[in-house]
Amino acid sequence: QVQLVESGGGLVQAGGSLRLSCAASGRTFSSYAMGWFRQAPGKEREFVAVISYGGGRTYYADSVKGRFTISRDNAKNTVYLQMNSLKPEDTAVYYCAASSTDWPRYQYQYDYWGQGTQVTVSS
Numbered sequence: 001q002v003q004l005v006e007s008g009g010g011l012v013q014a015g016g017s018l019r020l021s022c023a024a025s026g027r028t029f030s031s032y033a034m035g036w037f038r039q040a041p042g043k044e045r046e047f048v049a050v051i052s053y054g055g056g057r058t059y060y061a062d063s064v065k066g067r068f069t070i071s072r073d074n075a076k077n078t079v080y081l082q083m084n085s086l087k088p089e090d091t092a093v094y095y096c097a098a099s100s101t102d103w104p105r106y107q108y109q110y111d112y113w114g115q116g117t118q119v120t121v122s123s
Helices: none
Strands: 004-007 010-013 018-024 033-039 048-050 058-062 068-073 080-084 092-099 119-121
Touching: 004 010, 004 092, 010 048, 018 033, 018 092, 033 068, 033 080, 048 068, 058 068, 068 119
Parallel strands: 010 119
Antiparallel strands: 004 018, 018 080, 033 048, 033 092, 048 058, 068 080, 092 119
């Protein structure tokens, strides 16, 4: 069992930055690939980024590539999402998720989810 708690969301102006954190419970954090997803009002939840269990591989949605960076610190059981050059269309609830699948790119491949943290980007 893994419990995930996101933090770091808030209100920021367009062009600004935020760093989201996701703290995981349990001693097996390093055996999970970790992902970030987001859900904007009235839209389905969508993939944002994924990082492999060791941190050596990352992958991003085209919409955030070059602006967002996913990273992890297995010693702290934490995964991060650094978000730069934020746009109003980045406004959403952001969720972190853990997967026992080697390279999960889809929601159904994730086993555990956090409650989400709101990110609002004003124009």
